[in-house]
Every structure is written in structure tokens, then in C-alpha cells.
Amino acid sequence: MTDSSQGKPNDITFTDVTRTFVRGDGQEVTAVDGVSAHIREGEFVCLVGPSGCGKTTLLQMVSGLLPTSGGAITVGAKQVTGPGPDRGVVFQKDSVFPWFRVIDNVEYGMKRRGVPAAERRDIANRYLELVSLSHVARAWPKELSGGMLKRVAIATVFANGSDVLLLDEPFAALDYVTKHQLHDVLLDLWRSTDAPRRTILFVTHDVDESLLLADRIIVIRDGRLVDDIAIDATRPRDVDTLTRPDMMTVKHKLLAHLGLEHGSRRSAAS
Amino acid sequence: MTRTAERWISLAVFVGLILFWQLLSRIYTAEIIPGVPLVPGWDVLVSRTFLSMADYWGGGLGVASVGEGAERSYAAAALSVVTHSWDTLLRLYVGLAIGAIGGTALGLAISWSVWSRRLIGLPMQLIQGLPLLAMVPLFQLWFGTYFIGKIAFIGYGVGVLFVAGTLNAVRNVPQIYIDNALTLGASKLEVYRTIIIPAIFPELRATILLSLGVAWATVIGAEYLGAQSGLGYILVYSQQYGYVDRMFFVALLFIVYASISYAVFNRVSARLTRWVPRASAPARVA
Numbered sequence: 001m002t003d004s005s006q007g008k009p010n011d012i013t014f015t016d017v018t019r020t021f022v023r024g025d026g027q028e029v030t031a032v033d034g035v036s037a038h039i040r041e042g043e044f045v046c047l048v049g050p051s052g053c054g055k056t057t058l059l060q061m062v063s064g065l066l067p068t069s070g071g072a073i074t075v076g077a078k079q080v081t082g083p084g085p086d087r088g089v090v091f092q093k094d095s096v097f098p099w100f101r102v103i104d105n106v107e108y109g110m111k112r113r114g115v116p117a118a119e120r121r122d123i124a125n126r127y128l129e130l131v132s133l134s135h136v137a138r139a140w141p142k143e144l145s146g147g148m149l150k151r152v153a154i155a156t157v158f159a160n161g162s163d164v165l166l167l168d169e170p171f172a173a174l175d176y177v178t179k180h181q182l183h184d185v186l187l188d189l190w191r192s193t194d195a196p197r198r199t200i201l202f203v204t205h206d207v208d209e210s211l212l213l214a215d216r217i218i219v220i221r222d223g224r225l226v227d228d229i230a231i232d233a234t235r236p237r238d239v240d241t242l243t244r245p246d247m248m249t250v251k252h253k254l255l256a257h258l259g260l261e262h263g264s265r266r267s268a269a270s
Numbered sequence: 271m272t273r274t275a276e277r278w279i280s281l282a283v284f285v286g287l288i289l290f291w292q293l294l295s296r297i298y299t300a301e302i303i304p305g306v307p308l309v310p311g312w313d314v315l316v317s318r319t320f321l322s323m324a325d326y327w328g329g330g331l332g333v334a335s336v337g338e339g340a341e342r343s344y345a346a347a348a349l350s351v352v353t354h355s356w357d358t359l360l361r362l363y364v365g366l367a368i369g370a371i372g373g374t375a376l377g378l379a380i381s382w383s384v385w386s387r388r389l390i391g392l393p394m395q396l397i398q399g400l401p402l403l404a405m406v407p408l409f410q411l412w413f414g415t416y417f418i419g420k421i422a423f424i425g426y427g428v429g430v431l432f433v434a435g436t437l438n439a440v441r442n443v444p445q446i447y448i449d450n451a452l453t454l455g456a457s458k459l460e461v462y463r464t465i466i467i468p469a470i471f472p473e474l475r476a477t478i479l480l481s482l483g484v485a486w487a488t489v490i491g492a493e494y495l496g497a498q499s500g501l502g503y504i505l506v507y508s509q510q511y512g513y514v515d516r517m518f519f520v521a522l523l524f525i526v527y528a529s530i531s532y533a534v535f536n537r538v539s540a541r542l543t544r545w546v547p548r549a550s551a552p553a554r555v556a
Contacts, residue, residue, distance in 0.1 A: 063449075063453055064453075065449050065452065065453065082452075083449070083452040083453045084453070084455065085453070085454055085455030087453065088453060088454070089449070089450070089453040091446055091449070091450065093446050094446075095446050095447065095449075095450040097447060097450070097451075097464075097465070097468075098545050098546070098547070099468035099469065099545045100545075108451070108454055108456075108464075109454035109455050112454060112455040112456045112457075112460055113455050140544070140545045141545070142545065142546070142547040156454070157454075160454055160455070
């Protein structure tokens, strides 16, 4: 948390953010090209775009793991200069430390921040219960399934008390059922936590996933922000929600952005 | 195959080897010097050869040495084996510990930053290229032929392995664990303490096993070239007089001690790496 006069403690501001890479052949590639946006406190925003569009790069710059080439990212009133516990990340690949037991993984961030042992154990146990993993608190990660490991990762960032959560295609490698269970786990945690609600930036290439989860969908293509769509549907949403006419309109729009619908491709590139 | 069946087969092979040696000693009876067969059988090894170890007993503890005019006795022989083994094992493990801890620490330090790589990395690469046993005389002149000289030499031989092994293992730590720790609020030092060190341990297993072998080679090498005690000293003495049976006896002691070391190491490392997927049955080396 930061004391701020302009921004809320956990909103995110992108100001003309650019990121370039030098490829192996010496050519310079622009992965993120002049993105400006404002994510309000407590908003659940999905970043959608085709593979290689720069959405993951954008997320990594918010996490501070990757520096920007130009422009600035501000979280609360503080400009991002490196990774920190105010911005929790759930990665696509398994990030749970295999050499710590499940409970010690959930406590990891709190321990680094000097939270007293008894207190952090309480918090860790509470979040393990919220993700239905109390029974494996003392297990080694190798004994858990992929879906369970994702639950551990989610419990870990929530337990660490981050104001902003960054999720980088976290459920892309999971099966259909597990993925939907985890959507519920994530939404429940996000909605149940005491005010102020955490801001979530969720990268995905799965259109239905973004429609089920987001308050707002930002579309990235070729490193540029090309669309910004508010989703008004009430929660909880289910398969029926997705077939509502207004949702279908948004879905068609997103598919067009992804280059999957003929005719609309040109108009979307504006 | 079940674990029990494997054990029985190992035991059968072991007994077979012992019997084969005994048989060989009966078939091939040539002697290098009168009374000393080139292939000493078990009957010779446990009686006359063992008794001859009394020659290396320096006296004390109420057991007179051969040098003091006493007859060879089993008590003197046993004391001799125990004390010379103790000297060698002490040098071995102190040197091994210094080399392992120092080498790992140096490897971690080199991996810390670009500047540490530049400052320590290149000199280390140059040192690694030196042939180990050729360095024995140099170490003796620098550190003397006493305890310090020997453990410095073993520590150097083992340490070089650990630097290379640690550097390689650190390079192989998946970036995602480091990134995850950083975003959870860990400092660089905490990343080393809680991520790098546990993550490299399974890969260092190979280095540790390799270094046990190098440690044995270097401790004997160091004793071979200059020592008044230790198993290497008995080896040199025996070689000068052509006592093949004594040399074989010392070699057997090496096998026993090395086997115990490997077994203990496997036990400890199995416990330390129980989090590693499929590490419940570690590759057996002893």
C-alpha cells in the first residue's frame, strides 16, 4: 500500500509503455508499442490477443520482472521499477517450490516480509482451506496434480496480501473441468476478500475464459491496444450467460480481433 | 525384480568374488619374494598379512612396538590399522568438507553477478586446467608435509570440482522459481538461500559422488609422496619391499571405508532430496 493523492492504492496506469527486443539476427522487434490505459482499483481485467501479440510482455513489465523500454507503469502512486510483493504473479508454468511443503510454499512471501510465525501459519491455513487444500498442507508438491499446484500458487499470492494480482495464462495447460473449477476458486477469493478488492490483470487467449471472468477486456494486437470492452453481465456467470445476445456480440468482436472471423478482420485493425 | 531378490543377488556376487580370489590364490602360486605370493589368499591375509601391520605400530597404550623389540602381536596390528586409518580418514574428511563448502561457496559467489564472474570466474578456469597430481610437490613445498598441506591439497582437488558443479547447477535452476520468489518479496540473498541452494542440491549429488573418489585419490597421493602415517604411508613402505599382500590388504581397507562413505551419503542425500520427483529410490552406487 502506498499513500497517494492521485491514484487509488491498487490501480494501474500505463503511460505510453513500449518494449523492444533485439532478435538473434540483430533486428529490433517492438513487442509492446505505446500502450496507454488505466485499470481501476478492484477491476478484473483480461488481456486478450493472439499468440505473440505482447500481452505477456505487458504483464511482465507490470510485475517488474521485465523493464520497460519506454513510458511508465504506475501501481498506486508508485512507479514500477522491479518485482515486489505488492504485485503477486501466478505463472503459466508450475512455480510452486518443490523443495518446500505446501504450507511452507503458501507462507513463503509472508515469511520474507517478516510476518510472525503463528500469524502466517493462520493466514496460510485459511487460504489453503479456501482453495480446498487443507488436507495436503504437509504434502510435498510432487504429490499434487497440476490443478492442485495451481490452487497452491493462487493461495500463495492471495495469502501474501498483494494489492494487484497478475495472472499469465494460468489455466492454459489444464483440462476443461479443472479450468472451470479454478475459475470459481479465483472469483470466490477475489469477491470474498475484504475491501479494498484486489485488482486483477489476467492474460489469456481463450475468449470464453475472458467473457466468464472479466469486468473489462483489453485487446492487444501487434503490441498495440486495439480495443477496450466493458462486460456488464452480472456474476456468477455460466454457459448460459455466454449465449446471451450482448455476450455473443462481444464474442464475435473478440474473435474478429483474433483474426478468426472473415470480413471483420480489416475493420478491427483500425 | 523385488528389492529382496536384488539383495540376494548382490550377496551371491560378493561371495562369488571372495571364493574366486581364494581359488585363484591356489592356482596361481607365484611369489614375488620368498613367502609373499602375488595373489595372497584369504588365509594369508587374515593371519600373516594382518599380523605384519604391527610393523607400523609406533608403540604406546601399553602395547610395545616391533621397533622396541617386541614380537608382532594382533593387538599391535589392530592398533596400527585403526590409527593409520584414522589419520587418513581425518585428512580425507576434513579436506573433503573444506573443499565442498569452499568450492560451493565460491561457485555461488561467481554466479552472483557479472562482475563476480569476471573477477573470479577466469582465474578459476585457469586453475581448473592444472593436472591435480602434478600439484602434490608444489603443495608440499607451500604448505609442508603435515596435516595442513594434505588437507589443503585435498580441499583444492575437491573444491575445483565443486566450483564447476555448482556453477553448472546454478545455471540449470529454472528461472520461474527465481521469478516467483522475487515477486513474492524475496531479496537476492534470500533467493540464494531459499531457492538456489535447495534447487542445486540434487544436481550436486553427482559432484559429491565424484569428489569422494577424488578425495580418496588425493589423500593417498599426498600420503604417497610424503607422510609418516596413514594408509598411503603403509602403501609406499610395502611397495618398496615388494609386500604385495600388505598392499592388497590396504586396498581392501579402502574398499570397506569407501563403501561405508557411499552408503552413509546415499542415506543422507535420500532424506535431503525426498522432495525431488522420483527420488525415493536413489541410484545405488555403493
